[in-house]
Amino acid sequence: MVPLSWYLVLAAALFSLGLYGALSRRNAIAVLMGVELILNAVNINLVAFNRFIVPAAVNGQIFALFVLAVAAAEAAVGLALIIAIYRTRDTVNLEDADLMKG
Amino acid sequence: MPITGTQLVFLVIALATVASAFMVVTSRNLFHAALWLVAVFFGVAAVYATLEAEFLAVVQVLIYIGAISTLIVFATMLTRGMMLGRMPMRNYQWAISAVVSALLFVALVLVLFQINWPVVQAAVPDNTVAMIGEALVTSYVIPFLAVGVLLSVALIGAILIARER
Numbered sequence: 001m002v003p004l005s006w007y008l009v010l011a012a013a014l015f016s017l018g019l020y021g022a023l024s025r026r027n028a029i030a031v032l033m034g035v036e037l038i039l040n041a042v043n044i045n046l047v048a049f050n051r052f053i054v055p056a057a058v059n060g061q062i063f064a065l066f067v068l069a070v071a072a073a074e075a076a077v078g079l080a081l082i083i084a085i086y087r088t089r090d091t092v093n094l095e096d097a098d099l100m101k102g
Numbered sequence: 103m104p105i106t107g108t109q110l111v112f113l114v115i116a117l118a119t120v121a122s123a124f125m126v127v128t129s130r131n132l133f134h135a136a137l138w139l140v141a142v143f144f145g146v147a148a149v150y151a152t153l154e155a156e157f158l159a160v161v162q163v164l165i166y167i168g169a170i171s172t173l174i175v176f177a178t179m180l181t182r183g184m185m186l187g188r189m190p191m192r193n194y195q196w197a198i199s200a201v202v203s204a205l206l207f208v209a210l211v212l213v214l215f216q217i218n219w220p221v222v223q224a225a226v227p228d229n230t231v232a233m234i235g236e237a238l239v240t241s242y243v244i245p246f247l248a249v250g251v252l253l254s255v256a257l258i259g260a261i262l263i264a265r266e267r
Binding site for chain 2: 001002004007009010012015017018021024029032048050055056059062070072074075077079082083092094
């Protein structure tokens with residue numbers, strides 16, 4: 001059987017890569033992809049803890065389902081915002097989206 | 103410790119997933135990054151399958167690969183001026199971001215190997231799908247309804263924000 005720590009290392013690697021993508025990209029869609037990687041890493045952790053620590057229950061899987069639903073809502077609203085910004089400012093570069101900067 | 107067949111399968115899946123995730127955050131072409139993201143979602147679905155969470159594996163394929171990556175590909179094509187690689191894809195803080203992310207990874211791995219997780223050796227019940235369905239309409243009914251409201255609001259809000267004026 002695969003040890004729990006392997007799953008946690010995989011999730012940590014995905015989370016770190018997603019964090020790097022969210023912090024270092026200039027394109028808003030690419031930042032959203034980094035956030036999706038982070039959410040997937042969290043879901044791997046939830047399902048792995050469910051499987052190894054409470055195998056007879058499904059609480060971790062239900063939490064992962066809720067994270068997935070929130071991720072879907074976040075992707076829909078985020079991409080709608082990006083398209084609205086593209087329409088009004090003709091860019092999806094986050095450094096140019098400074099309308100609310102003081 | 104010799105490596106068993108299951109562990110070998112997991113290692114292959116994990117390496118493919120992490121390599122695809124690396125391509126997602128480093129690819130210069132945004133469209134290629136979106137396609138690598140599909141590979142990551144597929145790898146995560148395979149990881150769920152190795153954890154015997156079949157329902158989540160199917161939902162991952164349906165929602166992430168079927169819906170979210172389609173949305174991302176559409177948004178990439180609608181804003182195509184940025185995807186041709188004429189501008190650098192990284193901002194001025196990419197180096198410090200890389201250092202911070204690498205340090206976070208090292209810290210997480212160091213911590214998780216020090217903790218003695220209370221692992222239980224037991225089999226997964228056969229009817230997990232039925233258990234998930236039952237829990238969603240009994241003990242988790244309020245969060246379930248709240249997520250339904252959230253999805254409706256997000257849907258209406260996305261249409262309102264993105265429509266032509």
